[in-house]
Amino acid sequence: MSGKEWPDGPIVVGVEWNFSEHLVRTAAALAAAMGEHLICAFVDPASYLTEWAPANQRTALSLDPSINEEAEFPSAHLQRRLEDVLGEPGESWSFRVLNGDVSKALNRLARNTDAALLVVGAGRPGSVAWLDRVLEGSVPAALIRHQQRPVLVVPEGGVGGA
Known part of the structure:
Protein backbone atom coordinates (compact mmCIF):
# COMPACT_ATOMS: atom_id res chain seq x y z
CA MET A 1 0.00 0.00 0.00
CA SER A 2 3.13 2.21 -0.01
CA GLY A 3 2.66 4.11 3.23
CA LYS A 4 -1.13 4.41 2.95
CA GLU A 5 -3.50 3.17 5.62
CA TRP A 6 -5.33 -0.11 4.96
CA PRO A 7 -8.54 0.77 3.04
CA ASP A 8 -11.97 0.49 4.61
CA GLY A 9 -14.53 -1.66 2.87
CA PRO A 10 -16.07 -5.10 2.99
CA ILE A 11 -14.17 -8.34 2.60
CA VAL A 12 -15.34 -10.40 -0.40
CA VAL A 13 -14.83 -14.16 -0.27
CA GLY A 14 -15.47 -16.31 -3.32
CA VAL A 15 -17.20 -19.60 -2.42
CA GLU A 16 -17.78 -22.67 -4.56
CA THR A 26 -10.62 -17.57 7.73
CA ALA A 27 -12.40 -14.83 5.77
CA ALA A 28 -14.95 -14.31 8.57
CA ALA A 29 -12.22 -14.05 11.22
CA LEU A 30 -10.32 -11.54 9.08
CA ALA A 31 -13.47 -9.46 8.48
CA ALA A 32 -14.27 -9.48 12.21
CA ALA A 33 -10.70 -8.48 13.12
CA MET A 34 -10.88 -5.60 10.64
CA GLY A 35 -14.39 -4.59 11.74
CA GLU A 36 -15.71 -5.06 8.21
CA HIS A 37 -18.70 -6.77 6.60
CA LEU A 38 -18.07 -10.14 4.91
CA ILE A 39 -19.66 -10.74 1.51
CA CYS A 40 -19.78 -14.43 0.56
CA ALA A 41 -20.08 -14.56 -3.22
CA PHE A 42 -20.95 -17.56 -5.36
CA VAL A 43 -20.46 -17.18 -9.10
CA ASP A 44 -22.65 -19.37 -11.31
CA PRO A 45 -20.45 -20.05 -14.33
CA ALA A 46 -23.35 -21.79 -16.13
CA SER A 47 -24.98 -18.38 -16.50
CA TYR A 48 -23.36 -15.37 -18.08
CA LEU A 49 -23.70 -11.68 -18.70
CA THR A 50 -24.20 -10.79 -22.32
CA GLU A 51 -21.86 -7.82 -21.78
CA TRP A 52 -19.14 -10.33 -22.68
CA ALA A 53 -20.75 -11.10 -26.01
CA PRO A 54 -19.03 -9.61 -29.06
CA ALA A 55 -19.80 -5.90 -29.43
CA ASN A 56 -21.79 -6.39 -32.66
CA GLN A 57 -24.13 -8.82 -30.86
CA ARG A 58 -24.90 -6.71 -27.77
CA THR A 59 -28.37 -5.30 -27.20
CA ALA A 60 -29.89 -2.86 -24.74
CA LEU A 61 -30.18 -5.81 -22.35
CA SER A 62 -26.44 -6.50 -22.41
CA LEU A 63 -26.09 -6.05 -18.64
CA ASP A 64 -29.00 -8.34 -17.79
CA PRO A 65 -27.81 -11.81 -16.84
CA SER A 66 -28.97 -14.87 -18.68
CA ILE A 67 -30.18 -16.69 -15.58
CA ASN A 68 -29.58 -20.35 -14.92
CA GLU A 69 -32.91 -21.05 -13.18
CA GLU A 70 -31.72 -24.53 -12.19
CA ALA A 71 -29.15 -22.81 -9.94
CA GLU A 72 -31.78 -21.09 -7.76
CA LEU A 82 -22.93 -20.89 4.92
CA ASN A 99 -23.19 -14.80 -12.97
CA GLY A 100 -20.52 -15.40 -15.58
CA ASP A 101 -16.78 -15.82 -15.55
CA VAL A 102 -15.72 -16.30 -11.93
CA SER A 103 -12.76 -13.92 -11.80
CA LYS A 104 -14.54 -11.19 -13.79
CA ALA A 105 -17.65 -11.43 -11.59
CA LEU A 106 -15.61 -11.28 -8.36
CA ASN A 107 -13.62 -8.33 -9.75
CA ARG A 108 -16.86 -6.52 -10.62
CA LEU A 109 -18.32 -7.17 -7.15
CA ALA A 110 -15.14 -5.98 -5.41
CA ARG A 111 -15.14 -2.81 -7.52
CA ASN A 112 -18.88 -2.13 -7.02
CA THR A 113 -18.72 -2.62 -3.24
CA ASP A 114 -15.36 -0.86 -2.87
CA ALA A 115 -14.02 -3.98 -1.14
CA ALA A 116 -10.83 -3.71 0.87
CA LEU A 117 -9.80 -7.29 0.09
CA LEU A 118 -10.72 -10.33 -1.98
CA VAL A 119 -10.33 -13.80 -0.42
CA VAL A 120 -10.35 -17.00 -2.48
CA GLY A 121 -9.32 -20.59 -2.00
CA ALA A 122 -6.16 -21.97 -3.57
CA GLY A 123 -8.17 -24.62 -5.37
CA ARG A 124 -9.06 -28.24 -4.86
CA PRO A 125 -6.29 -30.82 -5.04
CA GLY A 126 -6.40 -33.71 -7.48
CA SER A 127 -6.14 -34.42 -11.17
CA VAL A 128 -9.75 -33.51 -12.03
CA ALA A 129 -9.35 -30.11 -10.35
CA TRP A 130 -6.01 -29.64 -12.12
CA LEU A 131 -7.68 -30.34 -15.47
CA ASP A 132 -10.41 -27.79 -14.65
CA ARG A 133 -7.73 -25.17 -13.94
CA VAL A 134 -5.94 -25.99 -17.19
CA LEU A 135 -9.16 -25.72 -19.23
CA GLU A 136 -10.82 -22.80 -17.42
CA GLY A 137 -7.85 -21.04 -15.85
CA SER A 138 -6.98 -20.40 -12.24
CA VAL A 139 -9.30 -17.95 -10.48
CA PRO A 140 -6.64 -16.84 -7.95
CA ALA A 141 -4.11 -16.23 -10.75
CA ALA A 142 -6.64 -14.23 -12.80
CA LEU A 143 -7.59 -12.12 -9.77
CA ILE A 144 -3.98 -11.41 -8.88
CA ARG A 145 -3.23 -10.34 -12.47
CA HIS A 146 -6.27 -8.08 -12.93
CA GLN A 147 -7.26 -6.83 -9.48
CA GLN A 148 -6.41 -3.39 -8.10
CA ARG A 149 -6.94 -4.43 -4.48
CA PRO A 150 -5.20 -7.08 -2.34
CA VAL A 151 -6.08 -10.73 -2.95
CA LEU A 152 -5.61 -13.32 -0.19
CA VAL A 153 -5.32 -16.92 -1.41
CA VAL A 154 -6.13 -19.37 1.40
CA PRO A 155 -4.68 -22.88 1.11
CA GLU A 156 -7.06 -25.82 1.42
CA GLY A 157 -7.52 -27.16 4.96
CA GLY A 158 -6.07 -26.00 8.22
CA VAL A 159 -2.55 -26.13 9.58
CA GLY A 160 -0.66 -29.01 8.02
CA GLY A 161 -3.48 -29.58 5.49
CA ALA A 162 -5.87 -30.95 8.13
Missing part, protein backbone atom coordinates in the same frame (compact mmCIF):
# COMPACT_ATOMS: atom_id res chain seq x y z
CA TRP A 17 -20.58 -25.26 -4.29
CA ASN A 18 -18.29 -27.42 -2.16
CA PHE A 19 -16.66 -24.55 -0.31
CA SER A 20 -13.96 -25.12 2.28
CA GLU A 21 -15.18 -24.36 5.78
CA HIS A 22 -11.59 -23.33 6.53
CA LEU A 23 -11.76 -20.69 3.76
CA VAL A 24 -15.05 -19.23 5.04
CA ARG A 25 -13.94 -19.22 8.69
CA PHE A 73 -32.36 -24.12 -5.54
CA PRO A 74 -28.68 -25.01 -5.19
CA SER A 75 -27.81 -21.41 -4.25
CA ALA A 76 -30.41 -21.55 -1.46
CA HIS A 77 -28.78 -24.79 -0.31
CA LEU A 78 -25.37 -23.09 -0.43
CA GLN A 79 -26.67 -20.21 1.68
CA ARG A 80 -27.99 -22.68 4.29
CA ARG A 81 -24.54 -24.31 4.42
CA GLU A 83 -25.45 -20.17 7.71
CA ASP A 84 -24.36 -23.42 9.41
CA VAL A 85 -20.82 -21.98 9.55
CA LEU A 86 -21.49 -18.26 10.05
CA GLY A 87 -24.97 -18.00 11.59
CA GLU A 88 -27.75 -15.89 10.15
CA PRO A 89 -26.78 -13.27 7.55
CA GLY A 90 -27.05 -9.69 8.74
CA GLU A 91 -24.63 -7.02 9.90
CA SER A 92 -21.60 -9.31 9.94
CA TRP A 93 -22.09 -11.10 6.60
CA SER A 94 -24.24 -11.43 3.49
CA PHE A 95 -24.55 -13.76 0.50
CA ARG A 96 -24.54 -12.85 -3.19
CA VAL A 97 -25.06 -14.97 -6.28
CA LEU A 98 -23.27 -13.66 -9.36
Whole structure:
Protein backbone atom coordinates (compact mmCIF):
# COMPACT_ATOMS: atom_id res chain seq x y z
CA MET A 1 0.00 0.00 0.00
CA SER A 2 3.13 2.21 -0.01
CA GLY A 3 2.66 4.11 3.23
CA LYS A 4 -1.13 4.41 2.95
CA GLU A 5 -3.50 3.17 5.62
CA TRP A 6 -5.33 -0.11 4.96
CA PRO A 7 -8.54 0.77 3.04
CA ASP A 8 -11.97 0.49 4.61
CA GLY A 9 -14.53 -1.66 2.87
CA PRO A 10 -16.07 -5.10 2.99
CA ILE A 11 -14.17 -8.34 2.60
CA VAL A 12 -15.34 -10.40 -0.40
CA VAL A 13 -14.83 -14.16 -0.27
CA GLY A 14 -15.47 -16.31 -3.32
CA VAL A 15 -17.20 -19.60 -2.42
CA GLU A 16 -17.78 -22.67 -4.56
CA TRP A 17 -20.58 -25.26 -4.29
CA ASN A 18 -18.29 -27.42 -2.16
CA PHE A 19 -16.66 -24.55 -0.31
CA SER A 20 -13.96 -25.12 2.28
CA GLU A 21 -15.18 -24.36 5.78
CA HIS A 22 -11.59 -23.33 6.53
CA LEU A 23 -11.76 -20.69 3.76
CA VAL A 24 -15.05 -19.23 5.04
CA ARG A 25 -13.94 -19.22 8.69
CA THR A 26 -10.62 -17.57 7.73
CA ALA A 27 -12.40 -14.83 5.77
CA ALA A 28 -14.95 -14.31 8.57
CA ALA A 29 -12.22 -14.05 11.22
CA LEU A 30 -10.32 -11.54 9.08
CA ALA A 31 -13.47 -9.46 8.48
CA ALA A 32 -14.27 -9.48 12.21
CA ALA A 33 -10.70 -8.48 13.12
CA MET A 34 -10.88 -5.60 10.64
CA GLY A 35 -14.39 -4.59 11.74
CA GLU A 36 -15.71 -5.06 8.21
CA HIS A 37 -18.70 -6.77 6.60
CA LEU A 38 -18.07 -10.14 4.91
CA ILE A 39 -19.66 -10.74 1.51
CA CYS A 40 -19.78 -14.43 0.56
CA ALA A 41 -20.08 -14.56 -3.22
CA PHE A 42 -20.95 -17.56 -5.36
CA VAL A 43 -20.46 -17.18 -9.10
CA ASP A 44 -22.65 -19.37 -11.31
CA PRO A 45 -20.45 -20.05 -14.33
CA ALA A 46 -23.35 -21.79 -16.13
CA SER A 47 -24.98 -18.38 -16.50
CA TYR A 48 -23.36 -15.37 -18.08
CA LEU A 49 -23.70 -11.68 -18.70
CA THR A 50 -24.20 -10.79 -22.32
CA GLU A 51 -21.86 -7.82 -21.78
CA TRP A 52 -19.14 -10.33 -22.68
CA ALA A 53 -20.75 -11.10 -26.01
CA PRO A 54 -19.03 -9.61 -29.06
CA ALA A 55 -19.80 -5.90 -29.43
CA ASN A 56 -21.79 -6.39 -32.66
CA GLN A 57 -24.13 -8.82 -30.86
CA ARG A 58 -24.90 -6.71 -27.77
CA THR A 59 -28.37 -5.30 -27.20
CA ALA A 60 -29.89 -2.86 -24.74
CA LEU A 61 -30.18 -5.81 -22.35
CA SER A 62 -26.44 -6.50 -22.41
CA LEU A 63 -26.09 -6.05 -18.64
CA ASP A 64 -29.00 -8.34 -17.79
CA PRO A 65 -27.81 -11.81 -16.84
CA SER A 66 -28.97 -14.87 -18.68
CA ILE A 67 -30.18 -16.69 -15.58
CA ASN A 68 -29.58 -20.35 -14.92
CA GLU A 69 -32.91 -21.05 -13.18
CA GLU A 70 -31.72 -24.53 -12.19
CA ALA A 71 -29.15 -22.81 -9.94
CA GLU A 72 -31.78 -21.09 -7.76
CA PHE A 73 -32.36 -24.12 -5.54
CA PRO A 74 -28.68 -25.01 -5.19
CA SER A 75 -27.81 -21.41 -4.25
CA ALA A 76 -30.41 -21.55 -1.46
CA HIS A 77 -28.78 -24.79 -0.31
CA LEU A 78 -25.37 -23.09 -0.43
CA GLN A 79 -26.67 -20.21 1.68
CA ARG A 80 -27.99 -22.68 4.29
CA ARG A 81 -24.54 -24.31 4.42
CA LEU A 82 -22.93 -20.89 4.92
CA GLU A 83 -25.45 -20.17 7.71
CA ASP A 84 -24.36 -23.42 9.41
CA VAL A 85 -20.82 -21.98 9.55
CA LEU A 86 -21.49 -18.26 10.05
CA GLY A 87 -24.97 -18.00 11.59
CA GLU A 88 -27.75 -15.89 10.15
CA PRO A 89 -26.78 -13.27 7.55
CA GLY A 90 -27.05 -9.69 8.74
CA GLU A 91 -24.63 -7.02 9.90
CA SER A 92 -21.60 -9.31 9.94
CA TRP A 93 -22.09 -11.10 6.60
CA SER A 94 -24.24 -11.43 3.49
CA PHE A 95 -24.55 -13.76 0.50
CA ARG A 96 -24.54 -12.85 -3.19
CA VAL A 97 -25.06 -14.97 -6.28
CA LEU A 98 -23.27 -13.66 -9.36
CA ASN A 99 -23.19 -14.80 -12.97
CA GLY A 100 -20.52 -15.40 -15.58
CA ASP A 101 -16.78 -15.82 -15.55
CA VAL A 102 -15.72 -16.30 -11.93
CA SER A 103 -12.76 -13.92 -11.80
CA LYS A 104 -14.54 -11.19 -13.79
CA ALA A 105 -17.65 -11.43 -11.59
CA LEU A 106 -15.61 -11.28 -8.36
CA ASN A 107 -13.62 -8.33 -9.75
CA ARG A 108 -16.86 -6.52 -10.62
CA LEU A 109 -18.32 -7.17 -7.15
CA ALA A 110 -15.14 -5.98 -5.41
CA ARG A 111 -15.14 -2.81 -7.52
CA ASN A 112 -18.88 -2.13 -7.02
CA THR A 113 -18.72 -2.62 -3.24
CA ASP A 114 -15.36 -0.86 -2.87
CA ALA A 115 -14.02 -3.98 -1.14
CA ALA A 116 -10.83 -3.71 0.87
CA LEU A 117 -9.80 -7.29 0.09
CA LEU A 118 -10.72 -10.33 -1.98
CA VAL A 119 -10.33 -13.80 -0.42
CA VAL A 120 -10.35 -17.00 -2.48
CA GLY A 121 -9.32 -20.59 -2.00
CA ALA A 122 -6.16 -21.97 -3.57
CA GLY A 123 -8.17 -24.62 -5.37
CA ARG A 124 -9.06 -28.24 -4.86
CA PRO A 125 -6.29 -30.82 -5.04
CA GLY A 126 -6.40 -33.71 -7.48
CA SER A 127 -6.14 -34.42 -11.17
CA VAL A 128 -9.75 -33.51 -12.03
CA ALA A 129 -9.35 -30.11 -10.35
CA TRP A 130 -6.01 -29.64 -12.12
CA LEU A 131 -7.68 -30.34 -15.47
CA ASP A 132 -10.41 -27.79 -14.65
CA ARG A 133 -7.73 -25.17 -13.94
CA VAL A 134 -5.94 -25.99 -17.19
CA LEU A 135 -9.16 -25.72 -19.23
CA GLU A 136 -10.82 -22.80 -17.42
CA GLY A 137 -7.85 -21.04 -15.85
CA SER A 138 -6.98 -20.40 -12.24
CA VAL A 139 -9.30 -17.95 -10.48
CA PRO A 140 -6.64 -16.84 -7.95
CA ALA A 141 -4.11 -16.23 -10.75
CA ALA A 142 -6.64 -14.23 -12.80
CA LEU A 143 -7.59 -12.12 -9.77
CA ILE A 144 -3.98 -11.41 -8.88
CA ARG A 145 -3.23 -10.34 -12.47
CA HIS A 146 -6.27 -8.08 -12.93
CA GLN A 147 -7.26 -6.83 -9.48
CA GLN A 148 -6.41 -3.39 -8.10
CA ARG A 149 -6.94 -4.43 -4.48
CA PRO A 150 -5.20 -7.08 -2.34
CA VAL A 151 -6.08 -10.73 -2.95
CA LEU A 152 -5.61 -13.32 -0.19
CA VAL A 153 -5.32 -16.92 -1.41
CA VAL A 154 -6.13 -19.37 1.40
CA PRO A 155 -4.68 -22.88 1.11
CA GLU A 156 -7.06 -25.82 1.42
CA GLY A 157 -7.52 -27.16 4.96
CA GLY A 158 -6.07 -26.00 8.22
CA VAL A 159 -2.55 -26.13 9.58
CA GLY A 160 -0.66 -29.01 8.02
CA GLY A 161 -3.48 -29.58 5.49
CA ALA A 162 -5.87 -30.95 8.13
